[in-house]
Amino acid sequence: MQVEYANGAPGVIHTTRWATGHANSLFLRIHGTKGALRLDLDKSYNELDVCLGEDIHKVKWTTVKAPQTPNIYQRFITAIQTSIQGEPDFARGAEIQKALDACFESDLLGQTVKL
Numbered sequence: 001m002q003v004e005y006a007n008g009a010p011g012v013i014h015t016t017r018w019a020t021g022h023a024n025s026l027f028l029r030i031h032g033t034k035g036a037l038r039l040d041l042d043k044s045y046n047e048l049d050v051c052l053g054e055d056i057h058k059v060k061w062t063t064v065k066a067p068q069t070p071n072i073y074q075r076f077i078t079a080i081q082t083s084i085q086g087e088p089d090f091a092r093g094a095e096i097q098k099a100l101d102a103c104f105e106s107d108l109l110g111q112t113v114k115l
Helices: 072-082 090-109
Strands: 002-004 010-012 027-032 035-040 047-052 062-065
Touching: none
Parallel strands: none
Antiparallel strands: 002 010, 027 035, 035 047, 047 062
8 A cells, every 4th residue: 555644754555464485474664764663473572673763874773672462362361351342443443444445446446545
């Protein structure tokens, strides 16, 4: 997807779970003028690589440790035990589906679709 953020910045979102050389890999990369972040769940579930500040000019990445996050099964059990619905919920799924539908509509029309 080619996107324009609320502040006018352009962006590209590419998603696939089965790219050649990756078996259901989940990773995220964000690049901006003030730095970059990358998260690779095949590497670790509680580490984030960052390139920020002066490290941008040195092309230096630093690994930041994060607290362990409960997995989806643990969150599901907690929701049952506490009667508190966790995130993401159905409403969030519906919002994501709107974005996906807009991608198909944009492709069909050959033009930008505003969300």
